[in-house]
Amino acid sequence: MHRIELKSLLADRAVGTPSGRVVRALSERGALSATQIAHITGLAKSTVSMTLSELRKSGIVVEGPSLERGASVGRPATVLTLNPQAGTCVGVLIGLGQARVIVADVSHAIIADTVTELDPDFSPEQAAEETRRMIKQTYAEHSMPLCGLLGVGVAVAGPVNPIDGRMQRASVVPTWAGIDIRTVFGPVLQRPILVDNESNCAALAEMMWGAAIGYEDFVLFKIDMGVGGAIVSGGRVLTGIAGSAGEFGHMTVDPDGPLCRCGNRGCLELYASFKTPLQHASKRFDRPMTMDDVIVLAKEGDVGCRRLIEDTATAAGRGLGMIGTILNPGLIVIGGRMALAGDLLMTPLAASFEKHTLVKRSDVSGPARTELTIGKFTENDSCMGAVGLVLRHHGRLA
Amino acid sequence: MHRIELKSLLADRAVGTPSGRVVRALSERGALSATQIAHITGLAKSTVSMTLSELRKSGIVVEGPSLERGASVGRPATVLTLNPQAGTCVGVLIGLGQARVIVADVSHAIIADTVTELDPDFSPEQAAEETRRMIKQTYAEHSMPLCGLLGVGVAVAGPVNPIDGRMQRASVVPTWAGIDIRTVFGPVLQRPILVDNESNCAALAEMMWGAAIGYEDFVLFKIDMGVGGAIVSGGRVLTGIAGSAGEFGHMTVDPDGPLCRCGNRGCLELYASFKTPLQHASKRFDRPMTMDDVIVLAKEGDVGCRRLIEDTATAAGRGLGMIGTILNPGLIVIGGRMALAGDLLMTPLAASFEKHTLVKRSDVSGPARTELTIGKFTENDSCMGAVGLVLRHHGRLA
DNA sequence: GCTAATAAGTTCACCCTAGAACAAATAAGG
DNA sequence: CCTTATTTGTTCTAGGGTGAACTTATTAGC
Incomplete structure (x- = not known):
C-alpha cells in the first residue's frame, strides 16, 4: 500500500x-x-x-x-x-512594531516561539519578508524540513475579513487599510495563509487550550492598551460580514465624547483601555510607566494605582454589561495584559458588569449564570490562536 | 408494509x-x-x-x-x-393582554389565525387554559382531528430560557417571573411545548418566510412600544445562557438616565421605543394616539409626527450602531410596528447607524456591507415564529 | 421543428459504515 | 486474591448509502 x-x-x-x-x-x-x-x-x-x-x-x-x-x-x-x-504549522502575529512567530507540530506541541522588533510603520511586504526569514531560520535551527509546513496562520491587529484576507480601516497601521494579507503573504511564504483578527485568534486559543475549553458559546473581552474581543457561537468564532465582529472597543459610550482613532466619538476604548491611566501614572511618578509597573504597585498597596485599575474596570464593566445584555453568554473570558491584575481588576469589573447587565445573578440559578473568568493566555494568546487557525481550518487549505 | x-x-x-x-x-x-x-x-x-x-x-x-x-x-x-x-402545529403568542393562536399544517399552510383579549394581569394558568380553548375551538371549526397536533410553540414577551422554559424577571407581567411555561402549558395542552422569546420567534419567522430567507447570520431589531431583537448566527437563533440574548432594548445608553422597568437606568428602550413619542403626540393632539395614527399623519406631511419618528430612528440607530460594531452582521431586519413607517423611519435610522458603527459603507465593498431592510412581518411575526419553533425543532419533541 | 445544452430524477452494483458480540484492561470490594 | 463492575478497543457480518451511468423533461438556438 x-x-x-x-x-x-x-x-x-x-x-x-x-x-x-x-x-x-x-x-x-x-x-x-x-x-x-x-x-x-x-x-x-x-x-x-x-x-x-x-x-x-x-x-x-x-x-x-x-x-x-x-x-x-x-x-x-x-x-x-x-x-x-507528519506536519508543522506556523502562527504569526503582526502587531504594533513587532512580529511574533510560533511553530508547532500537528500533535499540538510547541517547537519554537520567536519575537522580532520591526519599524513602527513597517509595510505589509516588509512584514511578509521578515516572517519568511523568521520561519526559515527557526526551521533551520531545529533542523526541521520546511516542506512539512502545512500552512501559516496570521493574526493581525485590527479588523480583517478572514474570507478575502482584506484589512479594514482602523487597523494598527493606517496604511494597511485595504491590503489583502493573503495576496501579500501567500507568494512570499509559498503556503496556504489563514488570516484573522488578533482578538479572534486569542479567543480560538482560549477555546482550544485555555479557559474556554469545552465551551461552544462564550465571549472574550480583551483589556490592554486597546479594548477588543471576540464572540464564539456554536464553536465558531464570529467574524462578521466584514471581519469586524467583536470590536467591543469601538462601541459608542458617549456620542459627544472625545474623538477616537476610528473616527467616531466616545468609544469604549477611550475609557476602558489602559492607555489613559498609564499617562496619568507616568505623570504622577514622573517616569514612563508600563502596565506591569502599575499592576505591581497596585498589588503592593498603592491606592492611586489601585484606583486607576478600578476605574478602568468600572468603565469596562459597563461595556461588558451591554455585551451581557445583548449576547447573554455563558462565559466571559477576560484577556489582555490587564488581566494580570487579577482580583484587583475582576472584583470591580464583576460589580460593574452586574450593575449594567439585564439578567442579574440573583435572577437565575447557577447553570444559567454568566461566568466571568480570567483567560489562561495573556501574552501570546493571539499568536497561539494563529497556530490554531491552521490546526482547525485546514479544510480551507488548498 | x-x-x-x-x-x-x-x-x-x-x-x-x-x-x-x-x-x-x-x-x-x-x-x-x-x-x-x-x-x-x-x-x-x-x-x-x-x-x-x-x-x-x-x-x-x-x-x-x-x-x-x-x-x-x-x-x-x-x-x-x-x-x-400528516400533522399540524400551533403557534401561540402570549402578549400584553392578549393571546394569539395560529394553526398551520406541516406543509407550511396556515389554516387559522385567532386573537383573544385577556385580562391585563392574567395568570399563566389562565393563559394556558385560554390557549387550550382557542386551539380546541379552531380545530373544531375546521373539522380537524386534534390528534394530528404535533406540538405547540409558545412565544412569550420577555426573556425566557428555551431549555427549561423558565421565565426571567423583566417579563410583561412581573408576576410571571420564575414561572416554567412548559410545566404550566404542558399538562393543559397534553402536547410537546416549545418556548422562546417573542423576538426570537419573530427572527425565526423572518428567516423561514420573511426578509431573511437564505441568511444564516443576521440581526432582527424590533421597534414597537418596546425595543427588542434577536441574533441569528449560523442559522441558529441565539438564546443566551439564560434566554436573554437579543434584548437590545436594555443596553445601557446613559448610566445616569431615568429608571427603566428592568431595574437599570438609561436603557435604549427609553429613547428608541415609540412609547414616549406617543405620549407627546397624544398631548399635542389632545386625544389618545396610536402608533398607526402618528405614522399616517407623518406620511401625510405632518412635520411634528415626522420629527417624532426621526428622533426615535436616531436613538435606535445609535443602539443599532453598537450592534453593528459588535456583531457586524450581514443583514439587519427592522421589525415591530414602527417599521410600517417605511422610509420615514429607515432613512434617519440608516444615517444614525452609519454614524455610530465602526465599519462604514465606504470602507468596504458591496458584499461586505451590512444591509438594512424592513421585515416582511410586522404584526404576526412572533406568532408565526412560534409555529416555526414546532416545524424546526421537533427533534426535541418527545 | 430539430439538435444541443442543461438540469432533475432513477436505477443498480459495490464498498463501507454501523451494531452487536467479544476481548482486554483497570478499580472497587469482600 | 478473586469476582464484579466499568470502560476501552477489536472483530465480523449484514444492511444501507454512494457514485456512476442512464433516463426524462425542459429551454435555447439555428
Whole structure:
C-alpha cells in the first residue's frame, strides 16, 4: 500500500470520509482516545477503530504520552495524536512594531516561539519578508524540513475579513487599510495563509487550550492598551460580514465624547483601555510607566494605582454589561495584559458588569449564570490562536 | 408494509436516518425539490430519490403545487411537501393582554389565525387554559382531528430560557417571573411545548418566510412600544445562557438616565421605543394616539409626527450602531410596528447607524456591507415564529 | 421543428459504515 | 486474591448509502 499523505487527508475532498474526519478531529483537539474520536466525529467506534489501525500503519497517527490516570474505573484509554513528524504549522502575529512567530507540530506541541522588533510603520511586504526569514531560520535551527509546513496562520491587529484576507480601516497601521494579507503573504511564504483578527485568534486559543475549553458559546473581552474581543457561537468564532465582529472597543459610550482613532466619538476604548491611566501614572511618578509597573504597585498597596485599575474596570464593566445584555453568554473570558491584575481588576469589573447587565445573578440559578473568568493566555494568546487557525481550518487549505 | 408514522420520523432517534433527515428538511423548509433536499441534507441524490419514493408510497410526502417557472433551462423540479394531513402545529403568542393562536399544517399552510383579549394581569394558568380553548375551538371549526397536533410553540414577551422554559424577571407581567411555561402549558395542552422569546420567534419567522430567507447570520431589531431583537448566527437563533440574548432594548445608553422597568437606568428602550413619542403626540393632539395614527399623519406631511419618528430612528440607530460594531452582521431586519413607517423611519435610522458603527459603507465593498431592510412581518411575526419553533425543532419533541 | 445544452430524477452494483458480540484492561470490594 | 463492575478497543457480518451511468423533461438556438 502506498503511503497516505497527511495533506491529502486534510484537504476539502476528504471532509466526508472517516479518515478525514478522524484526522481533522485529532488536528483540532491534539490528543484524543479512540472513544473520544468516535464521540466527536459521530462515527461508530468500530469504524474509528478500523480507520485508526490504518492511520497508525501508515504512520500518520501515533500513540501519544498516556494521560495522567483519570481516577476512573475501566480500561484506561490509549491516547493518540497525529504524528508530529507528519506536519508543522506556523502562527504569526503582526502587531504594533513587532512580529511574533510560533511553530508547532500537528500533535499540538510547541517547537519554537520567536519575537522580532520591526519599524513602527513597517509595510505589509516588509512584514511578509521578515516572517519568511523568521520561519526559515527557526526551521533551520531545529533542523526541521520546511516542506512539512502545512500552512501559516496570521493574526493581525485590527479588523480583517478572514474570507478575502482584506484589512479594514482602523487597523494598527493606517496604511494597511485595504491590503489583502493573503495576496501579500501567500507568494512570499509559498503556503496556504489563514488570516484573522488578533482578538479572534486569542479567543480560538482560549477555546482550544485555555479557559474556554469545552465551551461552544462564550465571549472574550480583551483589556490592554486597546479594548477588543471576540464572540464564539456554536464553536465558531464570529467574524462578521466584514471581519469586524467583536470590536467591543469601538462601541459608542458617549456620542459627544472625545474623538477616537476610528473616527467616531466616545468609544469604549477611550475609557476602558489602559492607555489613559498609564499617562496619568507616568505623570504622577514622573517616569514612563508600563502596565506591569502599575499592576505591581497596585498589588503592593498603592491606592492611586489601585484606583486607576478600578476605574478602568468600572468603565469596562459597563461595556461588558451591554455585551451581557445583548449576547447573554455563558462565559466571559477576560484577556489582555490587564488581566494580570487579577482580583484587583475582576472584583470591580464583576460589580460593574452586574450593575449594567439585564439578567442579574440573583435572577437565575447557577447553570444559567454568566461566568466571568480570567483567560489562561495573556501574552501570546493571539499568536497561539494563529497556530490554531491552521490546526482547525485546514479544510480551507488548498 | 405497515404505515410509517410522521411523529416517529420526527423523533430524536430518527435524526441520523435518511428518512428522518428528509422529513426534517421538508418540515423546516416547507416545499422543496429532490435536488434541494439532497443539497440540504448532504445525502446523495440517489439516496434521496429512494427515500422519497418510500415516503411518497406511505403518504407522508406529497407532490406540492408546482412552483412558478423559474426561467431556467433543464427539467423542471417536482416540488414536494409533507402531507398536510400528516400533522399540524400551533403557534401561540402570549402578549400584553392578549393571546394569539395560529394553526398551520406541516406543509407550511396556515389554516387559522385567532386573537383573544385577556385580562391585563392574567395568570399563566389562565393563559394556558385560554390557549387550550382557542386551539380546541379552531380545530373544531375546521373539522380537524386534534390528534394530528404535533406540538405547540409558545412565544412569550420577555426573556425566557428555551431549555427549561423558565421565565426571567423583566417579563410583561412581573408576576410571571420564575414561572416554567412548559410545566404550566404542558399538562393543559397534553402536547410537546416549545418556548422562546417573542423576538426570537419573530427572527425565526423572518428567516423561514420573511426578509431573511437564505441568511444564516443576521440581526432582527424590533421597534414597537418596546425595543427588542434577536441574533441569528449560523442559522441558529441565539438564546443566551439564560434566554436573554437579543434584548437590545436594555443596553445601557446613559448610566445616569431615568429608571427603566428592568431595574437599570438609561436603557435604549427609553429613547428608541415609540412609547414616549406617543405620549407627546397624544398631548399635542389632545386625544389618545396610536402608533398607526402618528405614522399616517407623518406620511401625510405632518412635520411634528415626522420629527417624532426621526428622533426615535436616531436613538435606535445609535443602539443599532453598537450592534453593528459588535456583531457586524450581514443583514439587519427592522421589525415591530414602527417599521410600517417605511422610509420615514429607515432613512434617519440608516444615517444614525452609519454614524455610530465602526465599519462604514465606504470602507468596504458591496458584499461586505451590512444591509438594512424592513421585515416582511410586522404584526404576526412572533406568532408565526412560534409555529416555526414546532416545524424546526421537533427533534426535541418527545 | 430539430439538435444541443442543461438540469432533475432513477436505477443498480459495490464498498463501507454501523451494531452487536467479544476481548482486554483497570478499580472497587469482600 | 478473586469476582464484579466499568470502560476501552477489536472483530465480523449484514444492511444501507454512494457514485456512476442512464433516463426524462425542459429551454435555447439555428
